[in-house]
Amino acid sequence: MPKKKPKVQFNPGTTIVAENNRKICDPSCEIDKVREVSMDDVVLLLGHRKPGEGIPTVHPPLDEMGEPPCPIRELVEPTPGARAGDRLNYVQISDAYHFSPGSPYPRARKYFSRYRGVDIGVLTSRTVIEMRERELEQLVRDELQSETFDSARTTLKGITTHGVAIRLDQDGLLFDALRRVKYNKEKKVVMYVKDQLGVPLDHPISIGAPASEENLKKRALQYHRANIRYSEESEMHLAIERMWQLAQLMGMNPDKAAGK
Amino acid sequence: MSEIKVKNPKSPLKGQVGHPGGRDSRGHRIQMKPGRLAEHKVSLYTDRGKLIREDVPLSLLHPSINPAIRRIAQTIKNSSFVDLAGIESILRRGDLGGEHCRIPGREFDLDLVKNANEIAAGIREILSTGASDDASVELFEGGKILLVRVPSSLSGVFASHDGSRMAAAMALGHAIIEQFDLPFWQVPTLKAALIGRYSSSVDLMGGKVHHLLKESTVLEGPGHAFRTIPVNHFAAITEKNAMNAAALAGTTELLGHLESGDCYGPYELYSVLTYVYQSLNANNLVYDLVKDNRAGTVSDVAEDVIARAASDGAIAVKQTLPSGYKLFLMKKPALWNAYACAGTLAAVMVNVGASRAAQMVTSTMAYFNDALELRTGLPSADALKLHGIGVVWSFYSHSIYGGGGPGIFSGDNPIIRNSFGGFMIPCGAAAMALDAGTQMFTPERTSSIVGKVFGKYPFMKEPIKYIAESVEEIRGE
Numbered sequence: 001m002p003k004k005k006p007k008v009q010f011n012p013g014t015t016i017v018a019e020n021n022r023k024i025c026d027p028s029c030e031i032d033k034v035r036e037v038s039m040d041d042v043v044l045l046l047g048h049r050k051p052g053e054g055i056p057t058v059h060p061p062l063d064e065m066g067e068p069p070c071p072i073r074e075l076v077e078p079t080p081g082a083r084a085g086d087r088l089n090y091v092q093i094s095d096a097y098h099f100s101p102g103s104p105y106p107r108a109r110k111y112f113s114r115y116r117g118v119d120i121g122v123l124t125s126r127t128v129i130e131m132r133e134r135e136l137e138q139l140v141r142d143e144l145q146s147e148t149f150d151s152a153r154t155t156l157k158g159i160t161t162h163g164v165a166i167r168l169d170q171d172g173l174l175f176d177a178l179r180r181v182k183y184n185k186e187k188k189v190v191m192y193v194k195d196q197l198g199v200p201l202d203h204p205i206s207i208g209a210p211a212s213e214e215n216l217k218k219r220a221l222q223y224h225r226a227n228i229r230y231s232e233e234s235e236m237h238l239a240i241e242r243m244w245q246l247a248q249l250m251g252m253n254p255d256k257a258a259g260k
Numbered sequence: 261m262s263e264i265k266v267k268n269p270k271s272p273l274k275g276q277v278g279h280p281g282g283r284d285s286r287g288h289r290i291q292m293k294p295g296r297l298a299e300h301k302v303s304l305y306t307d308r309g310k311l312i313r314e315d316v317p318l319s320l321l322h323p324s325i326n327p328a329i330r331r332i333a334q335t336i337k338n339s340s341f342v343d344l345a346g347i348e349s350i351l352r353r354g355d356l357g358g359e360h361c362r363i364p365g366r367e368f369d370l371d372l373v374k375n376a377n378e379i380a381a382g383i384r385e386i387l388s389t390g391a392s393d394d395a396s397v398e399l400f401e402g403g404k405i406l407l408v409r410v411p412s413s414l415s416g417v418f419a420s421h422d423g424s425r426m427a428a429a430m431a432l433g434h435a436i437i438e439q440f441d442l443p444f445w446q447v448p449t450l451k452a453a454l455i456g457r458y459s460s461s462v463d464l465m466g467g468k469v470h471h472l473l474k475e476s477t478v479l480e481g482p483g484h485a486f487r488t489i490p491v492n493h494f495a496a497i498t499e500k501n502a503m504n505a506a507a508l509a510g511t512t513e514l515l516g517h518l519e520s521g522d523c524y525g526p527y528e529l530y531s532v533l534t535y536v537y538q539s540l541n542a543n544n545l546v547y548d549l550v551k552d553n554r555a556g557t558v559s560d561v562a563e564d565v566i567a568r569a570a571s572d573g574a575i576a577v578k579q580t581l582p583s584g585y586k587l588f589l590m591k592k593p594a595l596w597n598a599y600a601c602a603g604t605l606a607a608v609m610v611n612v613g614a615s616r617a618a619q620m621v622t623s624t625m626a627y628f629n630d631a632l633e634l635r636t637g638l639p640s641a642d643a644l645k646l647h648g649i650g651v652v653w654s655f656y657s658h659s660i661y662g663g664g665g666p667g668i669f670s671g672d673n674p675i676i677r678n679s680f681g682g683f684m685i686p687c688g689a690a691a692m693a694l695d696a697g698t699q700m701f702t703p704e705r706t707s708s709i710v711g712k713v714f715g716k717y718p719f720m721k722e723p724i725k726y727i728a729e730s731v732e733e734i735r736g737e
């Protein structure tokens with residue numbers, strides 16, 4: 001549940017799923033932190049560079065290269081990564097259909113409301129995030145520590161994301177053709193044995209224990225026939241149906257949509 | 261309809277009643293559009309948020325009326341630019357007809373750049389239609405580049421923009437033949453240097469006489485010529501000023517839609533209103549949105565746009581649902597679309613400005629509009645089309661299914677051309693203007709000649725200012 005009432009409306013709906021979606025879109029609501037991940041581990045999991053290495057640049061720092069006179073450049077402050085000329089890099093987060101605490105569209109809404117200078121690609125079951133590298137690392141760390149990332153139902157998959165379908169393996173982990181994660185039955189935690197690109201890590205990185213099914217259902221961002229059905233969300237149906245009707249009307253004659 | 265006197269001091273009609281049926285500064289007869297456009301008035305601001313003109317009726321910003329927009333259209337249609345140094349180089353090497361094509365034995369040396377002044381004079385003489393025509397040939401970079409402008413009297417009788425390019429190419433050819441006394445067996449080689457592999461190819465492949473618009477033979481559809489200018493050209497011409505790049509892009513897109521039959525009937529107000537709000541910074545909306553959210557996110561801009569649209573009477577609350585969600589209705593659909601499109605551009609400026617990386621433009625377009633839809637229950641920019649095109653453009657500009665960066669896309673691209681009124685390309689132009697050098701296809705790499713040549717026209721370099729000021733040429737006192 002949101003900790004305080006949002007000032008603006010984010011989406012219609014009366015169910016817990018609608019509430020959860022409102023919560024992640026509202027930057028004034030804090031997202032719960034469920035685990036601790038070090039920045040070095042984040043760098044290792046991304047696999048773009050080694051911890052301690054400098055971030056390669058694609059252009060000189062903005063202060064050195066100078067910028068052409070432009071009112072928008074003068075108004076909008078560049079992020080630290082942009083100012084330094086960091087290369088742009090990516091992470092890909094794959095979500096299970098089966099009660100993952102995140103899903104691609106809500107993820108895009110979350111990052112676009114909480115981060116500056118972010119580029120999100122929403123695809124089937126996976127979300128690509130591209131940013132200046134230092135901001136990307138911070139975002140991934142925030143994400144790995146947040147309640148919208150479950151160690152079993154969500155995986156960092158830079159490549160070979162396909163095949164998620166509705167399958168979970170015998171340990172309840174999201175299907176992964178490259179077997180990047182393994183369940184440690186003794187410690188009852190999920191360990192990354194490969195980085196997001198499928199390259200084996202020198203030592204496994206623990207990402208914490210999977211959440212229970214009941215807990216995941218409470219945190220759901222997507223409608224599911226075994227949890228909150230989409231058909232139960234009558235407000236959402238009303239809003240979306242109306243939006244599409246008006247769009248069709250505007251495609252024929254915008255004036256006909258006046259007052260509707 | 262009130263009478264309007266021509267105020268332009270250069271106009272031969274100064275002081276006379278110029279409206280309706282007045283003339284612009286070049287003596288062209290113009291017709292004031294009656295009807296709904298005249299009823300809507302906006303204030304025009306500079307790219308830095310300073311007021312230029314108040315209460316300007318939209319009818320004066322219609323491309324068929326506004327003198328500066330007409331100048332932009334005429335300049336683009338009538339001008340060709342010649343890479344003279346390139347012609348010299350390919351003749352020397354025999355590199356004819358585009359990439360991977362070299363014809364040994366056809367090489368010959370001509371000192372074209374050294375003789376650029378004489379060649380320019382020759383072209384001017386050939387193209388001249390009389391002592392007072394407006395034909396011109398200008399030299400850039402010591403004669404390496406020529407800008408050839410055919411006289412309006414000539415282009416006026418052409419059916420399409422191709423005429424100015426072919427006239428420039430043939431005038432150049434004859435001037436070179438004359439200047440160097442070329443033997444006739446070298447003329448076909450020269451022709452291949454000027455207009456490339458045509459007519460073996462459909463376009464003028466490998467030719468060094470260029471035009472901003474693509475050849476009619478390769479257009480995506482009837483009237484699509486003005487939509488063939490790549491995004492990078494707008495950034496280069498305006499010297500990477502994001503507001504002006506968006507304005508120039510919006511202007512040519514509107515011209516393209518006008519020509520392809522998209523801006524008539526109920527869509528006239530829809531297109532022109534959105535154009536002035538999104539591209540011309542009408543009522544300072546775009547600048548204000550960026551200024552107020554300079555440290556904010558895409559979501560903050562969406563929130564701001566909805567609040568402004570509600571307070572300015574474009575939308576209103578229809579009903580409150582049980583969860584407390586307020587369902588909106590459109591009181592003025594065209595104005596709501598204008599706010600949504602202006603907001604999309606502002607969101608792109610805020611997000612791309614923060615990262616100084618143009619690739620963000622596509623997803624910003626998509627999810628800014630997603631936010632508008634979810635928060636109001638109304639169709640977002642361009643009746644949901646900007647959302648869809650943002651998603652598709654993401655796919656094709658991020659090397660997922662090939663393609664290139666946003667900078668080399670143009671409005672007529674078959675996968676993205678369906679956005680009405682060209683509300684998408686201004687966003688791309690602003691993004692490429694704000695890019696700090698992260699793209700493979702930068703304006704410096706793809707459009708440096710275009711930038712140098714067309715950047716010399718102040719009304720193309722600073723269209724916001726000149727379009728607003730040109731209103732005085734036709735407005736009443």
